[in-house]
Amino acid sequence: MSTSPTTTREWRCRSCGALLGIARGGEVEVRYKTAAYRVRGELTTHCRRCGALSRFVTDERTPSTHDEVNERAQ
Numbered sequence: 001m002s003t004s005p006t007t008t009r010e011w012r013c014r015s016c017g018a019l020l021g022i023a024r025g026g027e028v029e030v031r032y033k034t035a036a037y038r039v040r041g042e043l044t045t046h047c048r049r050c051g052a053l054s055r056f057v058t059d060e061r062t063p064s065t066h067d068e069v070n071e072r073a074q
Contacts (some may be wrong), residue, residue: 018050
């Protein structure tokens with residue numbers, strides 16, 4: 001049986017660089033204070049530091065594929 005290493009990638013705000021989550025194995029792990037969430041699919045959030053809107057999309061077929069879009073919150 002072959003095991004391939006899981007690709008890990010940081011999801012950061014493009015405006016200020018704040019860490020928003022960690023993408024690993026087709027999921028994104030998001031933590032805030034004592035809560036931790038592992039999510040698949042599309043995530044959208046406002047950066048807690050600067051307020052910029054950030055979007056992350058996981059692709060369950062290819063765990064390391066994603067699309068990031070950031071827009072300035074109004």
